[in-house]
Structures are given as structure tokens and as C-alpha cells.
Amino acid sequence: MRKNPIFQRETLGAALLQVRSGRATSRTTLARALGISPSTTGLYVDQLIAEKYLNESGLNQGPMGRPRRTLTTRPEAGWFAGVEFNAQRIQAVGVDFSGTLKMTVEQSLPPEVTAEQVIKSILSCVTRLTDSMQGPLLSVGLGAPGLVDPDAGVGLYYAFIPDWQQVPVVEKISARLKVPVILQNNLRAIALAERWFGLGHDLNDYVILGPRSGFGIAMVQGGRVVEGSRHAAGEVGRWPWPLNAGPGGVQELHHALSAPSTWRRLAGVGPQGRLPEDLRAGLAEVAGVEGAEWDAVCADFARVIGCLQMILDTEVFILHGPLTVLGERFCRSISETACGLMSALRGTGLKVVPSALGDNAGALGAASLAMEAWLPA
Missing domain, CATH: 3.30.420.40 (ATPase, nucleotide binding domain)
Known part of the structure; x- marks a missing residue:
């Protein structure tokens, strides 16, 4: 296994994504998906099992060769919050570690809402999710309307909230929640929702x-x-x-x-x-x-x-x-x-x-954003 810790974290994260998506169900298919040797893949799998992110159980008999054990993610390993908003309302979802939707909350926003009120309402929605979800909150994805700078974590401009300009959204949310926060335009977040939950799989x-x-x-x-x-x-x-x-x-x-x-x-x-x-x-x-x-x-x-x-x-x-x-x-x-x-x-x-997804597609996409970006320590 390579010693570079950044490479290791990225490979561990990629392995979890492949198993969570169902594209990799065994060590063999995971090695093929990651493009690395089966022996190296085995070391990563062993680490993820030891850290209680993956399960390996049962026997999956293929059409040829020896039976394979099946890899699955452990839903109780933690959860991801996804939040999407516009000028009228906030929607938030809690998704477990295996990518299953567990809870949805919605909160209306007052007329002529301000940027600060939006931030407070986002925090309120995540707190409501935290009270009902299992395991630690691992990451939060935010789907914001208008122009955003994902790298800087800044909401640049949104026409329907007058003071939504150059808002340091990630800084404000992460300072309170103490977990990684990922920002993206809400329609791009919806594109991820289709990949994980809809037609884009x-x-x-x-x-x-x-x-x-x-x-x-x-x-x-x-x-x-x-x-x-x-x-x-x-x-x-x-x-x-x-x-x-x-x-x-x-x-x-x-x-x-x-x-x-x-x-x-x-x-x-x-x-x-x-x-x-x-x-x-x-x-x-x-x-x-x-x-x-x-x-x-x-x-x-x-x-x-x-x-x-x-x-x-x-x-x-x-x-x-x-x-x-x-x-x-x-x-x-x-x-x-x-x-x-x-x-x-x-x-x-x-x-x-x-789309077959409903009104919470943006929040689901934001949770998908958090799942895709999160890396194990």
C-alpha cells in the first residue's frame, strides 16, 4: 500500500463510493473499479472493515470460479446532511452511511428573508436532523441558488435574496457544526441526486x-x-x-x-x-x-x-x-x-x-455532494 496519506485517504474514499453505489460488491470487482492490484485492494478493504465502514459477509457464487464474499457499507457508521434552499423555504435530508434517505425536514422562510436568517435556518434544520439520526454527522452538503464559488465556499449572488452577495456560507456553517461543509449550486446538486437516487445512475x-x-x-x-x-x-x-x-x-x-x-x-x-x-x-x-x-x-x-x-x-x-x-x-x-x-x-x-425525484431532490443532491466529497480519517 502506498505511504502517501493523501493518496491513501482518496483511495479509501473512492473505495467506499464504489461499494456504496453498488458498482463494486467484492474485492475483485473493487480492484477492477479502482484500477489497482487485488492485493493492494485487499489491504484497503481490511482497513475499512477494521474502522467499521465496511461489512464483508455471506458468499456470492458467480457463474464461474470460487465463491466471493460480498462487500457492503455499514449504514450505522455515520450520516450525511443535505440542505437546499431558495427564497421561500429550506429543505434538509439525513442520509445514512449506505446512502439511504432516513429523514426529511422543511422550514418556510419569511418574506424578504435576509442572508443571516437563511444561515440560522440552515443550522436549525441540521439540528433537527441530528436529534433523529444514528451515529456521528460526517459532513454537510449545501445546495445554494444563484452563483456560487464552491472552492471558496462562498455564495456569490442570488437575485431573490437582496443581500445574498459574497456570503461565506461554508465558513459560517462549519464554524458551528464542526464538520466538513461542501457548497454547490443547487441545480448541480440535483445532478448528483439523479446520479445516486434517480435516472442518472x-x-x-x-x-x-x-x-x-x-x-x-x-x-x-x-x-x-x-x-x-x-x-x-x-x-x-x-x-x-x-x-x-x-x-x-x-x-x-x-x-x-x-x-x-x-x-x-x-x-x-x-x-x-x-x-x-x-x-x-x-x-x-x-x-x-x-x-x-x-x-x-x-x-x-x-x-x-x-x-x-x-x-x-x-x-x-x-x-x-x-x-x-x-x-x-x-x-x-x-x-x-x-x-x-x-x-x-x-x-x-x-x-x-x-424526474421521478420530488421536491427534496436538491437536498438529496446536497447530501450526495457530502457523500462524494467525504474522506475517512
């Missing part, structure tokens, strides 16, 4: 569509989440709208394709129409709408997604947020309309699907 390339309060995307290419040189990859909500608008364009894509705007258009209440208290329920009521406005909404989404497909050539677009209530019909209409509008897309298999 066996995919290397996919795009998260996030029409929520605004509109943004998160991209996974070659199995890696794309951030960009300025941490702004996926901020397509800042595109001018309509797409052919000049410098004096009236609005941005945020305003046209957000979930509230989509409901207003389908409900026919006008741009200033009052939103329903439960936006998802309101969208469910208009999910069966047919006619010119439905077609126009689908065409707007199709133009954006069609342009993205010709840039990214992704395997699938996964729709998140309240618009998943519109179902497969909405996603199928977008795909078909995009291929009708853009001849280059015909026959390419452009695919848009609604």
Missing part, C-alpha cells in the same frame, strides 16, 4: 432542466458536473428573450420559462396574475390544457432545449421542479416540437423526461 451525459423561480440548467458530461471557469455554466436564464432580441431585449429567459410564468400562460391569467398558494396543484389543474397557448409554451421550451442539444449532444434532459406535474405529455411535446422546428435534430433521439 448509469448515464455519463445528461442535463438537468430547472424551471423554478427562474430558469437554469446543470450539465453532466463524461460523468463530471460542469462548472465553468467562473462557476456560471448553465446560467441560460440570463439569455435575452426572445432569443433574437437585441441589446435592448425586454426580458431574460428567466422571466419567460420559469414555473410561475408557465402557469400564468397556461392558466390565461396574464403576466401579473396572482399565483396559487400551491403552484404544483395549480399546474396540475392546467396539465390537460390544449390549444394555442399550450403549443406556444412547448415551442418556447423547444427552442431553448433544441439549441442546447445542438451544443451539448446530451443523452437526456431531465426536467425538475414544479413543471414535472405537467408530466410526460409536456416533455414529449417539447421533444417533438424541437425536432419539428430544427431539422438538424430529426432522428437524433432528443429526449426530455420528467
